[in-house]
Amino acid sequence: MSKISEIEGAGLEGPTLNVAPSPHVSDMTFTTKRMMTDVLIALVPLVAMSVFVFRGYAVKQLVVCVVACLASEALFVSMRGKKITLTDCSAVVTGIILALSLPGTAPWYVGALASVVAMGIGKIIFGGLGMNIFNPAMVGRAFVMIAFASLMGAGAYENPAGVVDAISQATPLNAFKGSGIATPVFDLFFGFTNGSIGETSALAALIGGIFLCIRRTASWEIPAGVLSCVVVLAGLADFAAGAGGHVLLHHLFGGALLFGAFFIATDPVTSPLTPRGKFIFGVGVGALVMIIRLFSGYPEGVMFAILLMNAVTPLINRWTIPHPMGDA
Amino acid sequence: MADQPTATERFLQGILPENPVYRQLLGLCPTLAVTNGMKPAITMACSVAFVLVCANVVISLLRNLLKPHLRIVIFTLTIATFVTIADRVLAAYLYQMSKTLGPYIPLIIVNCLIICRCEVCASKQGPFVAASDALGQSLGFGLALASIAAVRELLGTGGLFGYQLLPAAWPDWVIMVLPPGAFITLGLLLGLVNWYSARKSGGSI
Numbered sequence: 001m002s003k004i005s006e007i008e009g010a011g012l013e014g015p016t017l018n019v020a021p022s023p024h025v026s027d028m029t030f031t032t033k034r035m036m037t038d039v040l041i042a043l044v045p046l047v048a049m050s051v052f053v054f055r056g057y058a059v060k061q062l063v064v065c066v067v068a069c070l071a072s073e074a075l076f077v078s079m080r081g082k083k084i085t086l087t088d089c090s091a092v093v094t095g096i097i098l099a100l101s102l103p104g105t106a107p108w109y110v111g112a113l114a115s116v117v118a119m120g121i122g123k124i125i126f127g128g129l130g131m132n133i134f135n136p137a138m139v140g141r142a143f144v145m146i147a148f149a150s151l152m153g154a155g156a157y158e159n160p161a162g163v164v165d166a167i168s169q170a171t172p173l174n175a176f177k178g179s180g181i182a183t184p185v186f187d188l189f190f191g192f193t194n195g196s197i198g199e200t201s202a203l204a205a206l207i208g209g210i211f212l213c214i215r216r217t218a219s220w221e222i223p224a225g226v227l228s229c230v231v232v233l234a235g236l237a238d239f240a241a242g243a244g245g246h247v248l249l250h251h252l253f254g255g256a257l258l259f260g261a262f263f264i265a266t267d268p269v270t271s272p273l274t275p276r277g278k279f280i281f282g283v284g285v286g287a288l289v290m291i292i293r294l295f296s297g298y299p300e301g302v303m304f305a306i307l308l309m310n311a312v313t314p315l316i317n318r319w320t321i322p323h324p325m326g327d328a
Numbered sequence: 329m330a331d332q333p334t335a336t337e338r339f340l341q342g343i344l345p346e347n348p349v350y351r352q353l354l355g356l357c358p359t360l361a362v363t364n365g366m367k368p369a370i371t372m373a374c375s376v377a378f379v380l381v382c383a384n385v386v387i388s389l390l391r392n393l394l395k396p397h398l399r400i401v402i403f404t405l406t407i408a409t410f411v412t413i414a415d416r417v418l419a420a421y422l423y424q425m426s427k428t429l430g431p432y433i434p435l436i437i438v439n440c441l442i443i444c445r446c447e448v449c450a451s452k453q454g455p456f457v458a459a460s461d462a463l464g465q466s467l468g469f470g471l472a473l474a475s476i477a478a479v480r481e482l483l484g485t486g487g488l489f490g491y492q493l494l495p496a497a498w499p500d501w502v503i504m505v506l507p508p509g510a511f512i513t514l515g516l517l518l519g520l521v522n523w524y525s526a527r528k529s530g531g532s533i
Contacts, residue, residue: 147503
């Protein structure tokens with residue numbers, strides 16, 4: 001019985017690559033809503049940490065982005081004459097991830113405009129959930145990053161009157177790039193530093209991220225690729241500077257790397273389909289992050305790295321189509 | 329040749345039904361490059377109008393002498409002559425604007441909009457029809473450029489023609505005067521025009 005069903009199962013799975021719009025439904029319990037609920041649960045530690053460190057600033061960004069994302073999703077979907085599906089929670093997830101990637105001091109219109117762009121230009125214009133090429137939250141953030149460079153750049157992180165003393169300083173990566181000041185790794189790991197409101201705590205990102213990977217909502221290959229590549233490249237930079245591991249840990253726990261690797265790069269819609277493709281995607285993100293951090297004018301490159309790799313995702317899919325055995 | 333459009337038809341077609349930017353998607357290089365402000369956009373539209381009208385009239389007068397295998401060369405040489413005149417006049421009288429527009433005035437030579445009009449209209453019809461065709465197309469091109477530039481300059485700097493229109497608290501959307509803003513604005517306006525025409529003709533998109 002079991003033998004026959006195994007053979008049948010193998011025949012059914014077959015060698016063909018399913019190209020229906022993702023997220024793909026492999027069993028009936030694995031719905032978009034379940035995935036998005038998982039992501040929301042996984043985001044709890046990050047949201048809690050951001051509210052703890054940035055207090056009112058974090059609450060303001062989260063409320064503005066979530067409300068604006070829901071409103072613009074409803075507006076644009078009804079403009080297309082489709083049924084409004086806010087209940088699958090994908091707009092909420094986009095809103096929270098977008099809010100967590102913004103600096104706490106950015107005025108309300110930054111989050112609101114980023115949300116409108118994320119849902120409109122990032123998602124609905126391509127045909128809605130599952131059809132977008134680029135991660136919507138990162139499209140929105142890239143738009144406001146270039147539109148309001150002064151509100152989103154280094155200056156935006158300078159003076160929030162927060163609860164933790166450390167956050168009246170520059171962000172760790174800015175300080176490190178600008179004046180060579182390294183933040184203690186302990187602070188980076190737990191998150192008592194300045195930064196975009198959701199990126200400061202490596203620990204919170206790891207807790208949420210590992211939960212996502214265990215639930216199979218996020219594919220572990222992507223963060224594994226990102227982190228292994230960053231370890232190698234930052235290790236080289238560390239070795240070149242003779243820093244005895246400090247530079248490596250600084251790159252690993254500083255900035256949005258862990259947040260991006262576990263929560264943004266793993267977006268099933270905009271990442272490759274096959275395990276091998278996912279690993280290649282992750283390695284590409286990690287390499288671009290390190291190139292931007294080490295050699296460009298920006299202190300941080302997670303957003304651009306993910307957007308650039310989103311653009312080559314169809315190419316990676318094509319490269320990594322599994323070939324059936326015995327096929328030439 | 330019996331049912332060629334008349335001068336009035338040619339003129340009206342250029343404005344919306346065959347708008348060079350929104351309908352034919354021609355001449356997109358200057359459309360994207362110089363629409364970060366109303367002033368450069370209007371200057372560009374006027375230069376294109378001058379070149380297009382002159383080239384169309386000259387080609388129309390030459391139309392019986394054109395040899396099929398040499399016609400593109402004649403078109404290009406004629407256009408190049410008028411582009412050089414426009415370029416030198418701008419450099420002499422509007423030096424700053426000439427610097428701002430940079431290579432985009434000389435690049436009118438390879439603007440496919442003008443070759444398209446020479447080929448479609450001027451090489452087949454008389455100088456009066458050709459001139460009204462050129463005027464209609466130029467007007468359509470100018471309206472398209474002005475509409476894109478208005479959106480970009482207003483959102484990007486809070487004003488038009490360099491005058492502040494929105495309240496001083498307006499946060500400038502710097503991205504709108506940068507190249508990405510050109511693509512986003514063109515795409516959205518193109519969608520708007522398509523949506524409007526589809527609604528008018530009663531069809532669906």
